[in-house]
Amino acid sequence: MNKYLTKAISIFLVMTMLFTIPAVSETNPPPLNFDGTQSNWAEAELLEAYSYNLTYPLIMNNFKRNITREEFCTIVVKLYESLTGKSALPASNPFTDTKNPEILKAYNLGIVKGISATEFAPGNNITRQEICVMIYRALDVSIIGLDKDVSGSFLFSDQNRIASWALTEMKFAFKNQIMRGFEDNTIGPLQNTTREQAIVLLKRTFETFSDTSGQNTAFPENDLGTITTYKPSLLRASDVTKYREMPDHTLFFPKYDERVSLYAASAPMKPASKPSTSFRLSTSIINPSIITFDTEKSIYSNSSYTTFIDKNEEQKRWFAFTLNNATGVKKIVWQVSTSPFIGYKENWKTPLGLLASGEVDASLGEFQIDFGNLKKASSIINIGLISSTATYRPIEQKHSNYYVRAVAVDSFGMPIGEPGKGIAVLYGERVINYNPTEKIASTFQVWTPTSASGGFSGEFLDLPTFKSVFRVDPRANENRMFHFNGIDSTYDRIAIQVATQTFPTSGGGWPNTPNVIFEQEYQLPITTIYSNFPNSIYVDFSKFGKPSSQMKEGQYIKYYLRGVAFKKSTTPGIYDVSYSTPVTIEYGYNPPVTWYSDDPYKSVTTLKVSKPDVKILNYTKPQWPDKNYMHHYYVFTPPKAEDIKCNWRNTTTNEILYPYMGPYIEIYANQGIKTAQDYETKVIPRVLAVGTKVYFQPPKEEDRSWWQQLFEGIVNFFKDLAYAVKTIVNQVSTAYANLKAGLVKFVVNLCPIEALKGPFKTALEAYLNYGLMTLGIPPTLPNFDELSEMGMNYMAEVVLTEAGIPVTDLTKEQFENIVTGIANEIDKAANYADFNPINAAFLKLDPDYMYKPGYVDVEVSNTTNVPSIPGTFDIKVTFEMDYYNKINPIYPLSLTLPSNYAYQSDAAFANAATYREHFEYGLNGHTVNYAQGGRAIYDLFNPQPGIKIPILQPYEKRTVRVYLNPYEGKKLSNYPQGENFGRLDFDNMYFGNGNKKFTFFHLTGRFPTAEEYMRQGGTIIYLDPTIKYVFTKESYHQANEKIQMPVSASWSK
Known part of the structure; x- marks a missing residue:
């Protein structure tokens, strides 16, 4: 990816102000990020002490602060453990002023004593003579036969200030180059010691005495090279730094050498023009006019997730391709799979989940895939050798992803370049997304005249008007006019519904509206009745109303009527739905008025199954890769003797593991390791236990002597x-x-x-x-x-x-x-x-x-005493902008982009304005009018449709973890005509604004109706229309959520 430069311009769109933010850069381990307080002379030795495991995080900062007795106890115990390879054990606690187990370990070893029988004074600063005493005692218990000779000159001018109990120990430290004294010929026994000085003293001690501690002294040198295990640093790069430093080509998001660019038609019709190698849209339209995108128009898109194939409509879909440096191409092989493609050449002809494939002449530039036949083919492939009487029945998915790619091959049938991953398309049936608990807002009205047909000319006009309640006389066999007033011109279909009960006030209830006795759909616009009142229809009440012959005078029935307008959403596979204000029809004649019901259902049958509840439990943000992730490994299985082909040094214990070969077999035998099995069970785990981490530093020429025979292989x-x-x-x-x-x-x-x-x-x-x-x-x-x-x-x-x-x-x-x-x-x-x-x-x-991808945990639960039915759910995470949340005074939209222009220069402002235009308008193809209540809905993660829900037993719960990966389409799924979506756009959504009010998690359960469920088995052909079929406790069912929550932080509900 493009590196972030030294400055970044941050745009606060509410004020159109620009601020310069320096880019963040953090050095990856190993092993340590300093806080800047260390002295230059100490830095290298501090790093070495850290690599020797002689430090701990709390003292690896504020290096010029005096070290305390407690802090030095902690690191002197580490010295003992590193020298001996043993773990120190704490003593019972005689002190009243500390419970620190490290102090108790040092006390147990005899390294320290208290200032009294019950006090230790852990917070007191330690003196240099106390340090010498503690180091001396630590060496004495670590090294058998420690050479304690202190003869030789010791001519410091302040030696008379050394306490008698510390004189030998200070002489020992001086003789062994642990403590060297000052330029004024003093050694400073009563002076305090800074953290960095104390760490360096301990590091020098370790280097001087590690070879005499009894470890590995009998092993001869070899040229096999030595690898050191790794102690992870607690100081890691921030998420935003790791994301921005992530290269374009990684193990997790590989880039392939694709020689074919594939495009899918957005609609069933063949697009009017083919794409070209220079295919692109404008990226900088300043002060744009708002464009209305025609969802029926077919255009080619080279992006995943922008194409939907409706299984209930035309299932043949056009694809186009362009070639890039595909010299020698003879034909194009297309493939369709249920699984994402791995884009390398290996096994490319038989990828996981392959459903079908075909060939096309490379000169044609276009081909067509029949997904209707493909579905049949997939059943054959999936069933394999299973007989047709098998009970295998896949859980029906309303939506599922298919993956399509086109591969250029030569005359030998071999790929030119790499096959690549192709694009994802959505397959299924068009549905609506709704929240059954969300109140619906009426957006238009149904008008009707006073008389059935109205009067549109002459002296006495009877024009349609809005009437919340009106009467219809069954004796007139009315064919009544209704006019849809105020309907948005973008809607292309409308249904009129008549029900015997009031319509749902939450969720909408379309298309499975309860208690409907009449429903008819029409194409919009409708111009056949009266030009001044377009979008008008007639409803023949004799088709559903109770005949007058079956009614008595004064007997009335209430019917409820509404219009439901719908259109294909810009979101693939979805309908946008709009509802009219419902009106009430009083159906009858003459007073006195008595009310009756005309409910079409004579009885209700409750099925002995239920629909499971579905809800989001929590979200965990992604773990972004370290830029040096390919350098970090761990021991995942116990190594065998033959696996050890070089030397391995354990950072914690400093023990070196040598290969079980040549002279080392005899040396190990002298230590009681008689067989390779002994070596595997007793020696290897001390150095390379399962879980041990290994870090391969980027090799440098000066490291050749360390790597030895391993150097060339690591370099390559x-x-x-x-x-x-x-x-x-x-x-x-x-x-x-x-x-x-x-x-x-x-x-x-x-x-x-x-x-x-x-x-x-x-x-x-x-x-x-x-x-x-x-x-x-x-x-x-x-x-x-x-x-x-x-x-x-x-x-x-x-x-x-x-x-x-x-x-x-x-x-x-x-x-x-x-x-x-x-x-x-x-x-x-x-x-x-x-x-x-x-x-x-x-x-x-x-x-x-x-x-590691982010994920949501979704709970699927059966709260009833009967089994639940199978179904699916969709997960989608979106970034949504409207006029109000962009200018929120607390959480305004802010954008960051790389820039090397001078701060507040004209060029910087122009660059910022261009990017702002791209983000607010270009990504949505200039189709969102914020001033008129428009809302831009961008993908943040790849959509996850059709997650299957199995049958659950009564009161059973199941948690399903659904992983979320950064959106990888070239265009946003709602806007195939928009500008390209890139890493900077994701950066701004996730890092810049991901903890504000822009990000939404959508969960949508997909289940059949009771009637659909009964027909799914194929054994029930006829259902009694006078019986209303319902699931057990269906009215309590919950399976839809839209919640506003952050994406750059983990959370639980």
């Missing part, structure tokens, strides 16, 4: 990190393939019902083709086992639901065996070493330094 690894990334990504791909084969083979055998093993196998394979990716786990992350850890029960229940195997048919032990089997196979698939600089078979990339 970091010289070509692109190759390293590719190798690791391909390792992950292979691991997924192994997972699919191993999991299916092993876990299917755990299915206790022989006749259902086939459907179970099919469901398991289908889940593995898309399941982990549906949850947002990127297909290139090496630690997919860690990320999928929470989903084992969920995964098992989805597979069992789709296989038609009720969990109740299994014993608790059988179900737990399946869950455990899935978990074990995922662990097994990920149980391999990541490609690393020395090809060590026991190292994996350290997840503490890698990218």
Whole structure:
């Protein structure tokens, strides 16, 4: 990515003020970020002391502050532990003024004593003579046969000020170059010591005596090179720094050498023009006019998530492609998959989740995919060898992502460049997003004349007006005129509804409106009745009203009428819906008035199933990768003897592990290590225990003597990190393939019902083709086992639901065996070493330094005493701007952009204005009119549609973790005609404004109606129209949320 320069212009849009902010830059470990208080002479030795594990975080700052007795006790205990490789134990506490276990450890070792029998004075500053005494005692208990000779000159002018109990110890420190004295020939026994001085004294002691501490003294030198384990620094780069330093090509967001640019048509019609290699929109329109985007117009977009294929309409979709440096291309191979593509050449013909593929001549520039036939093809691929009588039935997804790519191939059928990841398109049926608890606001009215047809000419006009209540006489068999007044011209369809009960005041209730006895849809605009009253229709009451022959004089029925306007939203796969003000019809004739109901339902049948509740529990922000993440590893499995091919030094204990080969076998034998098994169980864990961290410093020529034989390999690894990334990504791909084969083979055998093993196998394979990716786990992350850890029960229940195997048919032990089997196979698939600089078979990339997606935990719960039905939910996180939140006096919109222009110069202001224009208008294609209540809705993370919900047993709860990755489309999904979305835009949404009032989390549950659910099995053809079917406790069901919460901080509700 582009580096942030030395200044950044911050735009506060409410005032259009600009401020210069210096870019943040932080040095990554190892091992330490100084606070600037250290002396120049001490800096190198402080770093060395830190690498020797002789310090702790609380004293690695304010270096010129005098060190206290408590602080020095802590580090002198570390000296003992580093010299001996042993852990010190605390004594029982005789002191009343401290409970610090480090002091008690030093007391137990005899290194310190109190100032009295019950007092230690931990906060007192320590003197130089006290330091010498403590160091002397620490060495005495650490080194057997310590040479305590103090003979030689000791001619300091202030030696008479040294206490008798400290004289020998100070002479010892001087003789062994621990303490050197001052230029004025004094040694300062009563002076205090700063933190940096004390640390350096301890570091010199360690270096002088570490070779005499009894560790590794019998081992000869070799030229195999030495690798040092790593003690993580508590000082890490900030999130914003890590994000801005993240290169364009990483393991987590790889960039491929794609020679084909793919475009998808936004609508079923073939676009009027093809894209070109120079295809782009304007990026700097100042003072723009507002543009109305025609959702019916078909244009080509090269962005993911901007194209929706409606399975209820035309399912053939046009795609276009342009070639870039594709010399020798003979044809284009297109592929469609349920799983994101890994873009390298390896196994490109058979990627995970492949549904279908085809070929097209490279000269055509366009091709068409029939997603209707594709769906049928996918069923065949998924079912495989399973018979047609299998009970496998996938949970229906209203929306799901498909992935499409086009690959240029040569005459040998080999890819030119790399196949790439292509683009994501949305497939399903168009739905509405609504919150059933949100009050609806009427946006237009239904007018009607006094008479049925009105009068539009002559002396006595009877024009349509708004009437909240009016009467209709059933004896007249009225065909009454209704006019939709004030309807927004962008709506292209309208439905008129008549119901026997009042319409829902919250949520809207369309299209599954209860108690409707008449409904008809019309295309807008309607101009066939009267030109002065467009959008008017006639409603024939004889089609639904109770005949007059069945009514008595004075008998009245109340009907309720409204209009529902809808259009295709700019959000792919969604309808925008608008409601009229409802009106009441009093249907009857003559007084006296008696009210009756004309409810079409004669009875209500409650199904013995329920809809589960769905709600967001919490959110955890992403962990952004350290810029040197490829340098950090950890020991993930116990090393074998043959795996140790160089020397390893443990930073904590300073012990060196030598390879179990050559002369070292005999040396280890002399220490009681008789076999390779002894070496693996007794020696290796002291240096390379599972979990030990390893850091490979960027190699420099001056380090060659340290790395020795390892140097060239390490240099080559970091010289070509692109190759390293590719190798690791391909390792992950292979691991997924192994997972699919191993999991299916092993876990299917755990299915206790022989006749259902086939459907179970099919469901398991289908889940593995898309399941982990549906949850947002990127297909290139090496630690997919860690990320999928929470989903084992969920995964098992989805597979069992789709296989038609009720969990109740299994014993608790059988179900737990399946869950455990899935978990074990995922662990097994990920149980391999990541490609690393020395090809060590026991190292994996350290997840503490890698990218981890953010996530939301979603609770799915069945609060009823009957099983719940399967369904799905969608997760979407948006950044939303309107006129008011942009100028919020407390949380205004602020934008940051890189700049090297002079502060407040004309060029800086022009640059800022151009970017502001891009962010506010360009990203949405200049379609949002903020002044008239418009609202820009931008994607912040990739949308996660169609997360499957399995059958839950009564009162069962399940937590589903859905991962969120930064939005990767080139255009925002709502605005395919907008300007390109880039990393700077995400930076401003997430870091600049992600803790304000702009970010929203959307959860939308998708479930069938009771009637749809009964028909899904295919066995029920006829449903009695006089019976109202409902789920158990359906009126209490909750599965929709839109909450305003931050994205740059974690939270729980």
